[in-house]
Amino acid sequence: QVQLVQSEGGLVRAGGSLRLSCQASGRIFSQFALGWFRQAPGKEREFVAVIAWTGESTDYADSVKGRFTISRDNAKSTVYLQMNSLKPEDTAVYYCAFPKTSANWLPRFEEQYDSWGQGTQVTVSS
Numbered sequence: 001q002v003q004l005v006q007s008e009g010g011l012v013r014a015g016g017s018l019r020l021s022c023q024a025s026g027r028i029f030s031q032f033a034l035g036w037f038r039q040a041p042g043k044e045r046e047f048v049a050v051i052a053w054t055g056e057s058t059d060y061a062d063s064v065k066g067r068f069t070i071s072r073d074n075a076k077s078t079v080y081l082q083m084n085s086l087k088p089e090d091t092a093v094y095y096c097a098f099p100k101t102s103a104n105w106l107p108r109f110e111e112q113y114d115s116w117g118q119g120t121q122v123t124v125s126s
Helices: none
Strands: 003-006 010-013 018-025 034-039 046-051 058-060 068-073 078-083 092-099 113-116 120-125
Touching: 003 092, 003 113, 018 034, 018 092, 018 120, 034 068, 034 078, 046 068, 046 078, 058 068, 078 092
Parallel strands: 010 120
Antiparallel strands: 003 018, 018 078, 034 046, 034 092, 046 058, 068 078, 092 113, 092 120
């Protein structure tokens, strides 16, 4: 099992930026993709972004494409989510996630992950 520790989130105004981080321990970080999900009040958790173990390939939900950037530093076992041009609808609890297997290149589905960070609240005011 892997342990994931997320940075704090925060309150930002619409149009602002925020960067989340997530540090992993307990598994060979560099051999796995890493994902970010979010859950807004009253909604199901949804996929946000994923990065391949090489760091060279990424995938994003349409709702964040062009505004969010996922990156990783394998030397620090850390994955980042840079969020720009934030909108009120980005308000949610954000979770980093570690997949069950290294076999999936860019996993997008919750059931492909078995370890989750503690969650970080991001609130965007209008």
